[in-house]
Amino acid sequence: MSRIKARFESLKAEGRGALIPYLQAYDPDLETSLALLKGMPAAGADLIEIGVPFSDPSADGPTIQAAALRGLKAGATLAGVLAMVRAFRQNDSDTPIILMGYVNPIDSYGPARFCVDAAEAGVDGLIIVDLPKEESDLLSADAQKNGLDIIQLVAPNTPDERLPYLLNTASGFIYYVSITGITGTRTASHDELAAALPRLRAASSLPVAIGFGIRTAEQAARAASVGDAAVVASALIATLASTLENGKASSATVPAVLDQLADIARAVRGT
Amino acid sequence: MSSEVSPRLNSLRNGPDQRGRFGTFGGQFVAETLMPLVQDLANAYQAAKADPGFRQELDYYFRDYVGRPSPLWHAKRLSKELGGAKIYLKREELNHTGSHKLNNVMGQILLARRMGKTRIVAETGAGQHGVATATVCALFGLKCTIYMGAVDVERQKPNVFRMHLLGAEVHPVTAGSGTLKDAMNEAMRDWVANVHDTYFLVGTVAGPHPYPEMVRDFQSIIGIETREQILTVENRLPDVLVAAIGGGSNAMGLFHPFLDDESVKMIGVEAAGHGLDSGLTAASISRGRSGVLHGNRTYLLQDEFGQIAEAHSISAGLDYPGIGPEHSWLNDIGRVEYVGVTDKEALDAFQLLTRTEGIIPALECAHGLAQVMKIAPSMTPDQIIVLNLSGRGDKDIFTVADHLGVSL
Structure with a gap:
């Protein structure tokens, strides 16, 4: 059984939703982002999304754009991100890792070789923002062959009649982009979320993660109970950015982000 | 399109294919939030293309407004x-x-009106496309937002002023290198955040299908x-x-x-x-x-x-x-x-x-x-x-x- 499937099944048995924090690889440097990655499970991460820095993140808001630029400046490459995952896997063989990014670095690496190397490094799933289902044959066969889930995104404006096409072959979980917009901007209202979920439940039995615009512990707890998981990204990165001194990590960086994550995790777990 | 040159079966003029591709190039590499929009646009464009009334309207504006x-x-x-x-x-x-920019802009603004869109966003480099877009928005009374790299805003001041005169909002983009590609990113971010009323008026033969085909046809x-x-x-x-x-x-x-x-x-x-x-x-x-x-x-x-x-x-x-x-x-x-x-x-x-x-x-x-x-x-x-x-x-x-x- 895949790590993603196993994790959602065990959480279901516990009767709670998952918390999925996001970090941008190499932000603001390799050492700091690796320390964050390694510290996240103990701070309450159930799954982890790692952003792969790209020069032109056209679906991201200012917070993640800045993080991507810091990551690139620190020398991030796709191979370097895979090495981070390999290092993480030395001490953690259970927490699912999902890479989130854009097509071109993968295209440049070579999609087939990438799927082999990513699976070997311990990656479980891929979210490729600018690779809609219509274009997913770029790597869907290689991903499947190597046991990587391509996480399907669904948006509020996705028509009902499109859902079967998107979800019939989906695996892992569904990523519900809860607003029409870029990352780290608006937050979906309770009513908007409540209206969206039945549509997804009717179309698929996969777990639903809710992302975009989830900033607070309360919002995360609500999303993780309405859906099956909450993704928190820009809020953590904003905290990271606030601890930087002249663009460099400070002694406060890792603790500040992990403390915030722990606060959110407590809310999600109701403890 | 009215043309004396009709496509042949083995023509080089038949592209793109059903997936919006020219050989291995083209396609629709956009976020899921934008997929319904580009698909609607492709359908609306095909319907307009098949409607002689649309071509007549475009010909009228080409002759009496574009010159x-x-x-x-x-x-x-x-x-x-x-x-x-x-x-x-x-x-x-x-x-x-x-410039030639108005040919494309005139075609797309008529399409945007057919689609009932009330707000236009566009990217611009030199400012020619931005000026052309602001011009037709003035002509038809539509809200117009132009994204332009901060570096370009600096080196193309006359065009920035023209856009302001025409009633457009010009947003200097400082992200990245502050030029056309960054303006394009920012226009896409605006579009994805305003899907309900906004038409993205792309200025060149690039972007997701159907833009390369549509802009080519108008030009x-x-x-x-x-x-x-x-x-x-x-x-x-x-x-x-x-x-x-x-x-x-x-x-x-x-x-x-x-x-x-x-x-x-x-x-x-x-x-x-x-x-x-x-x-x-x-x-x-x-x-x-x-x-x-x-x-x-x-x-x-x-x-x-x-x-x-x-x-x-x-x-x-x-x-x-x-x-x-x-x-x-x-x-x-x-x-x-x-x-x-x-x-x-x-x-x-x-x-x-x-x-x-x-x-x-x-x-x-x-x-x-x-x-x-x-x-x-x-x-x-x-x-x-x-x-x-x-x-x-x-x-x-x-x-x-x-x-x-x-x-x-």
Whole structure:
């Protein structure tokens, strides 16, 4: 059984939703982002999304754009991100890792070789923002062959009649982009979320993660109970950015982000 | 589209395919939030294309507002100066707003109105597309938001002022390198956040399908007229077509109606900047490789890890690290030749045309002219070159003065 499937099944048995924090690889440097990655499970991460820095993140808001630029400046490459995952896997063989990014670095690496190397490094799933289902044959066969889930995104404006096409072959979980917009901007209202979920439940039995615009512990707890998981990204990165001194990590960086994550995790777990 | 040139079964003019691809290039690489929009747009465009009423409406605005047809001018003094081929200029700079950009903008604004959209967003580099977009928004009373790189805002102040006068909001984009690609990213972010009422009016033959096809179709009026005009005055087709390329819309517009005419050679001129191997270039085909950006697969300037490189050109309109996907395909099948022209060569050409024909060209098409200067002397007087004079150069006089050491 895949790590993603196993994790959602065990959480279901516990009767709670998952918390999925996001970090941008190499932000603001390799050492700091690796320390964050390694510290996240103990701070309450159930799954982890790692952003792969790209020069032109056209679906991201200012917070993640800045993080991507810091990551690139620190020398991030796709191979370097895979090495981070390999290092993480030395001490953690259970927490699912999902890479989130854009097509071109993968295209440049070579999609087939990438799927082999990513699976070997311990990656479980891929979210490729600018690779809609219509274009997913770029790597869907290689991903499947190597046991990587391509996480399907669904948006509020996705028509009902499109859902079967998107979800019939989906695996892992569904990523519900809860607003029409870029990352780290608006937050979906309770009513908007409540209206969206039945549509997804009717179309698929996969777990639903809710992302975009989830900033607070309360919002995360609500999303993780309405859906099956909450993704928190820009809020953590904003905290990271606030601890930087002249663009460099400070002694406060890792603790500040992990403390915030722990606060959110407590809310999600109701403890 | 009304045209005397009808596509053949084995035509090079039939693209794109059902997936919006030209060979391996093109496609629809956009976020899921944008998929319903590009699919709606493709459907709306196909419906408009099949509706004679839409074409009639466009023809009306082309004639009475844009000022079409544009003349095909026999540049006698320029031809004599260079010695060799007979040179014609397709005078797109005489269109309202001073460039070919209005052809596409007029087509898309009529489509946006048919679709019931009330707000327009667009990206712009040199500002020509932004001005054209702001113009039609003024004409039809639509809200208009233009994204323009902060660097370009600085070097194209007259166009920024024109957009303001026309009632548009101009947002300087400081992200990334502050040029056209970053303005494109920001326009896409705006579109995804305002899907309910906003139409994204792309200015070139790039972006997700159906933009490359649609923009090409609207710009093809350039080649359709050129074909008729040259047959009228010369009773034969030209030997060579030349056009400058940033994203490549003026070139596609000129080339497309001639693609099946095997005797007609075509040259697309990319901005080589400081030189093709200088590292400061915008020549995506000559120095790029296949990749995915802004919704399509095409040739891109990028590093070995797939990060997009910053383009360089003296001309803000050519300063883009990609190129329309149909050009990438035409390059790979060998139908069109793509060459590079440097900043310096373009500046020389700019001055030559001004002195010999009394026409101040945009720096964009000065690149095309520089290529004409290279090939015309070795051709014979009975051979014909058509250069697409895609824009006028008033906007560039500050840049040119600066490079000539003159302070205005």
